[in-house]
Amino acid sequence: MMHQVIEKEIMYVEAFLMDEYSVYVDFDVNGLDEYWFDPTNPEDTGVVSISTSNTPLMQLVVLLHEAGHIIFRQKNNKNGHENDRKTLLGRMDIMHEEMMAWHEGRLLSRQLGIEIEKEMWEESYCDSLLKYIKWVLDETEEN
Secondary structure, eight states, rough: HHHHHHHHHHHHHHHHHHHHHHOOOETTTTOEEEEEOTTTTTOOOEEEEETTTHHHHHHHHHHHHHHHHHHHHHHTTOOOOOOOOHHHHHHHHHHHHHHHHHHHHHHHHTTTTTOOOOOHHHHHHHHHHHHHHHHHHHHHOOO
């Protein structure tokens, strides 16, 4: 029964992204768990790629986070490719967007009436952000 609820919630988020942003969601065993688009094509609204090798609950969490990127970029008129990954400022800006994507994803879950256990959300949030913190520190030490 819980599995069916999660699948329905995934469909809500998928419909929201299509209706509000014309963004398609692709579920595939080789999905990359990311939002991508062609920055050279202003008509390209992008695709969210979700790995079906994850549990349905993790697919939902990742989908909400990726939706958070789309919402954040739209609110802040960003395209996600203006950050220079080679500079500390650029990496910190990417880190900021990651934090905001988690925040916006959480707001979206509440807006759509999707209940995700607080501890589960926080664990995913922390695991993800720790990887970005490590990336920023490692890149900064190299430069």
